[in-house]
Amino acid sequence: MTQGYNFAYLDEQTKRMIRRALLKAVAIPGHQVPFGSREMPLPYGWGTGGIQVTAAVLGADDVLKVIDQGADDTTNAVSIRRFFARTAGVRTTTRTAEATIIQTRHRIPERKLREDQILVYQVPLPEPLAKLEPSRAETKKMHALADYGAMHVKLYEDITRYGHVSISYDYPVMVNFRHLMSPSPIPAFDNPKLHMSPALQLFGAGREKRIYAVPPWTTVTSLDFEDHPFRATRAPHACGLCGATDSYLDEVVTDDRGGRLFCCSDTDYCAGRRA
């Protein structure tokens, strides 16, 4: 472990502040709780919110998995995993089933999570209304009044223009019938996994200084219309490595003549099926 720093890097006072925010976030599912986000030794945008949440939650007995784009071997996932191995000395894993805490950027693992697991999301823009109203002072009022009409209008405009909603990732969800929430930039394909998840889901946005949560067994619905129900889509292929037809796929360019390989974005899921 790295000398000169506290367990999991953050000082205890900072952890207390984050822990208080987390408890309130769990009590108000989907509501963004402001917190005194600290400068971390990794840049904003690299997962400072997720890292702070993980650092506040993590204990010596935890087993940590870190994924970026579904994969354990992407450089930033490697870097964050190393950060906690160095500053907390915790055991790390690439196996979804073995992990007690999974920090993620842009994906929810394919394997169904358990009640004893916590999923920590790195969030760039926690405000789901930001694309419609850039002022956070205004969006705060909209959340207070549950004034989400503008979002429905935006989706409806998509439908009249394209025949369906054109949002493909960071697809807005309604949590516990009350709060509009950004699921972070996960593909819309992953949205159904947010609903009634057995695992606690925590969201950290470091630069925007917001924490929010979805408790286990909580209703999370993707915004839609009766005549245009939400559809989770994936590339219409089987994984070229494991043959899975139920997983989200990466498209890998294999040559400059149009060659493509579609394979699971969740590397642990793919490896498990091939083992």
Place this chain on the structure above:
Amino acid sequence: MAYVAVKGGERAIDAAHAWLAEARRGDPAVDEIGVDQIASQLGRAVDRVMAEGSVYDRDLAALAIKQAQGDLIEAAFLLRAYRATLPRFAATLPLDTGRMRPLRRISAVFKDLPGGQMLGPTTDYTHRLLDFALAEGGTPPPAPLATPDAADIPRVHDILGHEGLIEPDPVAGGEPADLTRQPLAFPAARDARLQALARGDEGFLLSLGYATQRGYGHTHPFVGEIRMGEVAVEIEPPELGFAIEIGDLVVTECQMVNQFAGSKTTPAQFTRGYGLAFGQGERRAMAMALVDRSLRAGELGEDATGPAQDVEFVLSHCDNIEATGFVEHLKLPHYVDFQSELEVLRRIRGEATP
């Protein structure tokens, strides 16, 4: 050939860091630059990094500049990250810049005034001709030193204040805001705004201040006074009940005098825009003072039409550590999201094709 997933991220990172270290050192035939050299000879870079990094420590700032290969935003980031884990021992009393030991003091609104005009080590009247002799190096002859005649040099705003021509200094009430512990909330009070501006990106402040001069939220500014010098830092331990000095800072303070037409309730008088920077940071302090005053449009009942008058816009985007992080994070993998966009685009195009 079968596709093999990209592996070895850990080795790639280690190799990149090794290369970075080598590149930082540069040509080993050239003497390595010392942190003491940076601290004493690249003072303006050190000042900027201390301001934007929010840590007053010349040696640490110099180390950060060396580590960042002279990238000043990266250096400020290093200091900020270091600062985040430091314990807090005490809160200081407000600095009394009226008791500054000035190295420079000028006013643009009075030809002469008690304490006089004092140029100090300024570049203002240098001719910007590359000094080729400097490439050779050498020790300059000692500069002539004048002894300041007054122990205390009155602040121009206090002089104006005697006549009631300028609004009074706001009275500090209670604990000031601290953005390093509490997230910004809007509408932000002036204490929080000043803190954010004091740490803000110099280029951003400069451009916004400039924009106000060109008409995007004009504030009719005059430089009442700029002073730069050493000022004592004091704390008042509760067990003592009186203030003790714990050290000195070099700061640059700019007080703008701005026209104000008055309102129904307030007679016409001059208003203030305030700028303060660690070290010798005159451009930063002046730009900050312009932006501080323009952000007061709302409170003074002025029309807010320019970007520099929009508190949320300015404060949300003035921090270059946040800005560089979010701009640069676009280079991280986004292929999952891109893939989802590809699928939607293919679907839309497929449906559009007869």
Place this chain on the structure above:
Amino acid sequence: MSLDLPGFADPVADAQRSFRAALDAMAHPGQLHRLGGAPHPPPPLAAATAALLLTLADADTWLWLAPAFAAAREWVAFHTGAPLCADPADAAFVVADTLPDFSRLSAGSDEAPEDSATLIVQVAAIGEGRRFRLSGPGLRTPATLAVAGLPDGFAEIWAGNRALYPRGLDLLLVAGAALVALPRSVTVEAG
């Protein structure tokens, strides 16, 4: 003198374990948790109450202790550094031995519902006594909670809190080292 009684034996690890128990309890309303490594606080402060305060309270949080906890005030102030307030309406954490009048506590605002009090109430026993039916986030199917020491009409009082949502109080019930959470999002019915 109560200051002789220590706080956490291992402040970093004990706080982390207590927090995880509290987090798990909030995420699973009505589920019984035990705060491990709980210290030995001056009575009548329960072990779980003390662990929660050591874990969550500090100089940045106003704390209100019911008069019954007078003997523990010094210990709490010393070990947490939290300022004690005279009016429970100002408190982020309220510690009581009987259910206080909810209307006297902060329920947060519409824009900042998180600025509400967290209420820690020490009850006679958890797992016995009056039974309640719980439903809402965190509960796959409705659960039953038995508590001895809550007043008659608690379900109605809670319904009033629930009606404020997303404003509202979050309640932590404590008996010895046992902890059960009722976040504001949960629906409580007598049963």
